[in-house]
Amino acid sequence: MKISKIEKYIYIRGIIIIFLTLLIPFNIVKADMGPKPELQIIVENPPKEEYYLDLLVDYEVNNGYTWLDEEDYNQDKIKVFKEFRDGKWRPALLTKTRGPMNGELVGERDGNTVIHDFGYTLPQSFKIAILDSNNNITVSDEITLRYFRTIIKYDYVSKKISFETESSEMGLVRGNIIEMLSLKGLMLTIILTLIVEGIILLLFKFNIKENIKPFILINLLTQILLNIFLTLVVNKNDFGAFTFTLIILEFFITVIESFLFSKLLKGHTPKRRVVFSIVANIISFLSGYILYIFI
Numbered sequence: 001m002k003i004s005k006i007e008k009y010i011y012i013r014g015i016i017i018i019f020l021t022l023l024i025p026f027n028i029v030k031a032d033m034g035p036k037p038e039l040q041i042i043v044e045n046p047p048k049e050e051y052y053l054d055l056l057v058d059y060e061v062n063n064g065y066t067w068l069d070e071e072d073y074n075q076d077k078i079k080v081f082k083e084f085r086d087g088k089w090r091p092a093l094l095t096k097t098r099g100p101m102n103g104e105l106v107g108e109r110d111g112n113t114v115i116h117d118f119g120y121t122l123p124q125s126f127k128i129a130i131l132d133s134n135n136n137i138t139v140s141d142e143i144t145l146r147y148f149r150t151i152i153k154y155d156y157v158s159k160k161i162s163f164e165t166e167s168s169e170m171g172l173v174r175g176n177i178i179e180m181l182s183l184k185g186l187m188l189t190i191i192l193t194l195i196v197e198g199i200i201l202l203l204f205k206f207n208i209k210e211n212i213k214p215f216i217l218i219n220l221l222t223q224i225l226l227n228i229f230l231t232l233v234v235n236k237n238d239f240g241a242f243t244f245t246l247i248i249l250e251f252f253i254t255v256i257e258s259f260l261f262s263k264l265l266k267g268h269t270p271k272r273r274v275v276f277s278i279v280a281n282i283i284s285f286l287s288g289y290i291l292y293i294f295i
Contacts, residue, residue: 038149039118041128043107045157046114049133052081052105053116056089056127056139057097064096065121073105081105081131086139089127097121128154128161186227193219196287197280204276207267214264222253246285254281 043053052073070078082094093103099121107116128140140154140161151164194216201215202208226249258277262270 037119037122037145039122039145040151041107041116041118042151042153043114043116043130044153044155045112046109047130047132047156050106051133052077052131053107053114054081054091054093054105054129054131055103055118055123056086056129057092057123058088058090058125059098059123061096061098064098065100066093066096067100067102068093068105070094077131077135080135081129081137084129084131084137086127086129089139091129092123092126097123128152130156186223189227190220190223192287193223193284196284200276200280200283204268204272204279206265206276210266214260218257218260218264222257226250226253250281250285254278257281 041053078094081091084091092101093105101118101122102120103116103118107114109115122145125142125144127142130138132138138156138159140159143152143161146163153162153164154160197219198208198215201211229249230245254277257280258274261277262273265273265276
């Protein structure tokens with residue numbers, strides 16, 4: 001049965017309203033509003049004079065990220081700290097990270113403690129390195145993050161490390177990522193995909209009533225698989241491989257959907273069905289990635 005112009009108009013208008021409703025909350029707040037991992041290091045019995053603190057990481061990076069303005073610090077000390085290595089461990093802020101990481105080398109003094117805050121893309125494992133006024137560097141034992149928001153107390157004199165983790169509704173870092181990708185993220189991705197690709201399905205003049213079942217089922221299958229793989233990759237690589245993996249997975253999803261749509265969609269030629277799948281996946285990928293960046 002051919003879909004009428006009135007039904008098509010109502011369908012498109014409903015899709016646009018839903019799409020705008022989804023985007024409104026993200027447009028009225030600042031960009032990058034989603035929860036990000038946070039790490040606070042409280043140094044007890046710190047050096048009396050100003051010191052620099054950085055996190056040591058043990059992975060290699062070619063074209064990494066740095067948000068640290070080195071011009072704000074003593075250049076001689078920066079040179080010493082940047083060249084420091086503890087075996088395969090290197091200063092993260094000074095020698096770049098897999099993903100953007102917030103943090104400063106100098107903390108905020110609060111009585112007999114100094115507070116250092118880090119966030120955004122945190123390493124799963126790291127060491128604390130402190131460069132004192134005499135350019136002596138002290139390194140802690142290896143530390144593994146277990147929580148989404150973590151407070152660590154590090155005694156500079158005794159080298160003792162203790163965790164005082166803030167309670168968080170998200171729970172563990174891995175649990176939080178899985179929740180964001182597999183629940184909230186999955187639901188949002190599926191809705192966005194169905195909206196965007198549904199509009200494109202109409203623009204390619206496919207009959208909605210005849211194709212709604214395979215259209216929804218195929219997208220549900222591929223989006224669930226996409227989120228499962230992304231969860232595994234992000235858990236293992238600390239966000240650094242997200243974009244690259246997403247692009248690779250989207251390519252394979254496009255191939256899979258093109259094959260399935262060419263076989264299961266009704267109406268038009270198989271070639272038109274494949275073209276629809278490619279166009280729909282490119283547009284939905286760009287829409288989803290933009291939404292991901294601004295969440």
